[in-house]
Amino acid sequence: MRRLVTDTGIAFTREITPELRYPTTIVLSMMTPLIFLGLFGPLLTGVPGLEVGLPGASPWQWFLPGIVVLLALTGTAGAGAGLLNESLSGSFERLLVTPMNRLAMLLGRTLKEIVTLNAQALLLILILLPTDFRLYFLGTLVGLVMLSVFAVGIGALSFTLAAVSKSQTVFYGVQQMTNFPLVLLSGVLLPMDVAPGWLHTISRFNPATYLVEAERALFVGDFGDSSVLYGAIASVGIAAVGLYLGGRAMTRVTL
């Protein structure tokens, strides 16, 4: 257990150090959400069905919670790419020959993704503060915690994919194939309520949908909404599945 904690710290430090040296990489890796925020967000003004919170609230109030989930679905979901590169180049192999705890390799890397994700989310919030977006502090805080739990699962699944796929083609193929539907069916960009019945039904099988709804409630401080409970269940579920599969993949990986 002590080994697990120490080694998680070592793995985390190894991953975060280059990022702290070049913080611009954090901004570069959030290009997709930034573009959506800047080029897609303004389109939403006047679109009906986007009201959350008080009547007449800013569309950002509806849009931002979806965008932070998008950060996890684009950024964190691609975290495995780094591990894949390391496993193709030989440095992952070097670590596997050390007594470092295998689960800690996964946890340390995932933890770094969580830190990055939260830094990016905070940056987006800061960008929107000068607009008519209204910050509900406690709700946002809980929202980020829930997002982090969800991202633990997404990150771990991405590392799992990297550990088992062993090739760029397989990794990016599977990643794209699962990622796009997850994003499109989550209601991040447009409300799923306006979707035709069958599409709406499919979207109810997407855990990200529940998270997005929960985030929208939390970002206006609405703790009582039932979506918060469903979002929490979805996030914890994804985290549990991700950590289980990731832990298994790490202990069994042979390269």
Add this chain to the structure above:
Amino acid sequence: MIHTRNLTRSFRVKRKKSVEAVRGLNIDIEQGELVAFLGPNGAGKSTSFRMLTTLLPPTSGTALVAGRDVQADPVAVRGRIGYLGQGNGAGRDYRVTDELLTQGRIYGLSRSEARRRSGELLESLDLGPLANREAGKLSGGQRRRLDIAIALVHRPGLLFLDEPSTGLDPQSRADVWGHIGRLHEEFDTTIFFSTHYLEEADQWAKRVLVIDQGLVIADDTPENLKANLAGDRITITVGTPEDAKNAAEIAERMEAPREVTVDGTKVTLRMSRGDAVLPEFVRALDAAGVKALTAELWRPTLDDVFLALTGRTLRESELEDDQADTSDWQGA
């Protein structure tokens, strides 16, 4: 340090077809040895190494490495060995010092100990000026030295080097071997390295294990392998075919030769210790009034040993291997 018994590993290549990359490996390597694992690509070197370094579970058999069983106690094995893989051990985006510190912390050094140790290694592997550079920006030779430094952080008593100098220019190769040789001399580190460079095994190893198609087919010092399995060759030319016949008769009467052949005015003798036989032979020819015009001593390489053992040269095997393209079950 290393004891394996009937170690095997097979890979499934197709639905029902499996390939035995290693077939019954029996190796005993003692403390302080410097041993080469020589064989063509695909012979089973890397697969064996991966089993010995806990990267790959064996299909059957046992392996004790540094006193621990690789399957029962892989973590203990990992703590006692150093490993230099074929790839780049240091991650591309990480600085030289950072990777050394990380490695030190993994092996339980405190921050200050890790810092001190990485300083020592930077110094001894001539990496000092590169400490703050990213590993991806180093030259091939520098990167290899860094990987060696990383493998040495915890002062392992046993070091596995998987093709330590592959892909390096001649100068970097010599440099890397200089460091490895020193490590062996100064710290009595047991070193087991794989290579498909014959010269390297010949020059650096004190013992050579020749592996082909998953089996160890010879195990001795390079000198003994060459003397016993290939032998030296002396070729002389004389003025006339009659002289050549006389020379051959003289050669037959000498103790050493295993084989004498005549081809026109050329006489070829095969034997061990050709360096001692040549002067004696020339004197015997002189005494018999046969005038040798040229005399040549030809000493074997490990490639001749491989040829004698398998009927093909190492280079031919490499070509076959390329054609068969077994690279999809990588690591064989």
